[in-house]
Amino acid sequence: MLWVGTSWKMNGTRAFAREYARTLAGLDAAGLGDIQPFIIPSFTAIDVAASELEGTGILVGAQNAAWEDAGAWTGEVSIPQAMDAGATIIEMGHSERREYFGEIDRTVNLKVKAALRHGVIPLVCFGEPAEVFEAGETLPFITAQIDAALEGVEDTSRVLLAYEPIWAIGEHGRPPRREDLVRTFAALAERYGDRVEAILYGGSVNHENNQDILGIPGVGGLFIGRSAWTAEGYIRNLELAAEALRG
Numbered sequence: 349m350l351w352v353g354t355s356w357k358m359n360g361t362r363a364f365a366r367e368y369a370r371t372l373a374g375l376d377a378a379g380l381g382d383i384q385p386f387i388i389p390s391f392t393a394i395d396v397a398a399s400e401l402e403g404t405g406i407l408v409g410a411q412n413a414a415w416e417d418a419g420a421w422t423g424e425v426s427i428p429q430a431m432d433a434g435a436t437i438i439e440m441g442h443s444e445r446r447e448y449f450g451e452i453d454r455t456v457n458l459k460v461k462a463a464l465r466h467g468v469i470p471l472v473c474f475g476e477p478a479e480v481f482e483a484g485e486t487l488p489f490i491t492a493q494i495d496a497a498l499e500g501v502e503d504t505s506r507v508l509l510a511y512e513p514i515w516a517i518g519e520h521g522r523p524p525r526r527e528d529l530v531r532t533f534a535a536l537a538e539r540y541g542d543r544v545e546a547i548l549y550g551g552s553v554n555h556e557n558n559q560d561i562l563g564i565p566g567v568g569g570l571f572i573g574r575s576a577w578t579a580e581g582y583i584r585n586l587e588l589a590a591e592a593l594r595g
């Protein structure tokens with residue numbers, strides 16, 4: 349099974365979400381084979397996307413959620429609230445949240461535990477900055493992030509991990525070299541492969557490198573930004589992944 353999903357980040361109105369999800373709902377999901385698609389809109393559009401996608405097998409997630417269930421946490425959205433809107437995946441630890449909104453390993457860990465307690469899937473993002481990569485310190489850096497995220501969690505089998513090198517993300521990002529990903533995923537698979545649901549790759553995934561990345565041993569899926577920000581772009585990514593899976 350390959351997990352192939354997209355986060356829209358801070359993009360999209362409810363009307364956009366309805367249109368996108370409707371196009372996606374028209375897809376022959378069975379024809380994709382063993383691919384698990386998921387989309388992660390902004391909070392405001394989760395319910396629209398989820399209702400359009402009901403019964404299609406395509407999952408909808410939230411880009412963040414609080415670890416507490418309710419209370420005086422101004423500006424936060426709890427996991428039960430995200431679930432109420434239709435989310436079954438909770439993303440956490442994305443580098444943009446770590447850089448701009450104070451997300452730290454400790455809060456990611458609290459969120460992993462809260463998501464599992466509520467029976468939704470934690471999607472844990474991690475990745476190193478350029479200077480760590482250039483110093484050859486990627487592995488110790490990312491394994492420390494993952495170990496902290498999973499600390500004290502007995503059963504991690506439903507956790508999705510997403511390796512997103514910070515220097516590879518977004519419009520100024522550059523896709524990693526294949527040999528670097530091969531090395532990193534070999535180590536991640538050896539250390540976490542049996543313990544988690546899947547280990548995804550994210551950062552400058554596009555229609556040209558999609559299949560090549562999926563061919564790397566240990567890569568269990570893709571977490572895509574820009575090249576899936578239109579329904580057509582995302583569907584093309586899904587079709588390419590299905591083709592890669594068929595071999």
Ligand SMILES: O=C[C@H](O)COP(=O)(O)O
Binds near residue numbers: 551
């Ligand atoms: O959440 C998605 C990632 O940050 C990747 O974004 P990108 O594909 O636009 O580089």
